[in-house]
Amino acid sequence: MAEGRPRHDYDLRLLTPFLMHALLFQVVTGLTRITTSYRAIEIDVSYVWYGAISSGYALLPIFLAIPLGRYIDRGNDSAAIWAGSGFQLAANVGFWLWPDNAFVLTFYSVIAGIGHLFVMAGHQTLTLRCAGPVSREGVFGWYMVVLSVGQMIAPALIGWMAGSARLPPTQPLFALAMACSLAAMALALSMRPSKAAERVKKDQTPVPLGEILRVRGLVAVIVASVMTVASLDLAVIYLPLLGVERHIDAGLIGSMLVVRAIASIFSRVLYGPLLRMFGRTPLTFWSMALAAAGYVMIGLNLPLFWMFVACVLMGFGLGLAVTVCLSNVVDLAPAQARGTALTMRLTGNRIGQFVIPFAGALIAGASGVGGVFLVIAVLLFGAGGGVKAVLKQR
Secondary structure: OOOOOOOOOEOHHHHHHHHHHHHHHHHHHHHHHHHHHHHHHHOOOOHHHHHHHHHHOOOOHHHHHHHHHHHHHOOOHHHHHHHHHHHHHHHHHHHHHOOOOHHHHHHHHHHHHHHHHHHHHHHHHHHHHOEOOOOHHHHHHHHHHHHHHHHHHHHHHHHHHHOOOOOOOHHHHHHHHHHHHHHHHHHHHHOOOOOOOOOOOOOOOOOOHHHHHOOOOHHHHHHHHHHHHHHHHHHHHHHHHHHHHOOOOHHHHHHHHHHHHHHHHHHHHOHHHHHHHHOHHHHHHHHHHHHHHHHHHHHOOOOHHHHHHHHHHHHHHHHHHHHHHHHHHHHHOOHHHHHHHHHHHHHHHHHHHHHHHHHHHHHHHHHOHHHHHHHHHHHHHHHHHHHHHHOOOO
């Protein structure tokens, strides 16, 4: 380290509540998403409705993401987090009070999806304001670590409450998600933009979307991001259904998701050293290939031990892949349009979350749930190969 260069440049007054909110919001999201899947099974919806409930989470956000990115680029990241936390709270009140049929579950999923979009877009821009150039990759790493911890806590709670039952108690779980949403809302309202934040002037001309998309490698990175996020989402959605199909109780499925989350935490703690060791492009490709191997193992109906091994591979690979894809978007995008680029990434993620669950439902209906995991594996490997082909020198 050069003499006089700071060891870190974190803004701890912003970073601390930000990480606390990210952790709690991820717990809420995990509780809501997994419990919604079990509630859909409980009321015996068709595969088509099961896919619609999952896809509803991404429906409206597809049309809101780009205007939201422009809004955030004007310095409104905290306001986006406030609004998103409010949408999530409203959705969880609905899930708790009226989870009676497939239509209302789809409606609440849409509201929750809007909330998730606003919060995640705000979070991703706040990562840039929580530190300067020295510590920026460290913020990405720790942000992803707390997301993984939240992903671990939610299924652990569900597995604990389910015990050895085939289905967990959905009503108490929705009540817990609503209580956590209230706490997340309070944390959101405590966050303010950093005084050191570089705010974009309102009269500044936005960078055109076409110019952003023409940045070499950005489209390939966004496609890779779509596949990593959709793969994470589909594992949460379809592992409970796979457990029912293969007669695996809810407690064991919850344990698999916990193992996956622990592997993600471990990988994200190692993210900085691995990035320096391998570089962006190799780390992107090999992490996605590792995750693809895990999805193949899940799809092949192997014994229970190997399903847990597969969850380790999925968690470690996707933990790295999601983190490096987020960092790649920030690294490639123009500085004055990073909020828009990040919401373009989220738009792609939402399109994937909208289209792929429907495709998954058709595959599950034709070949069983294991077929969904095999298709995911192929798409993950292909997207990682696309990044490697376009960004050979990074």
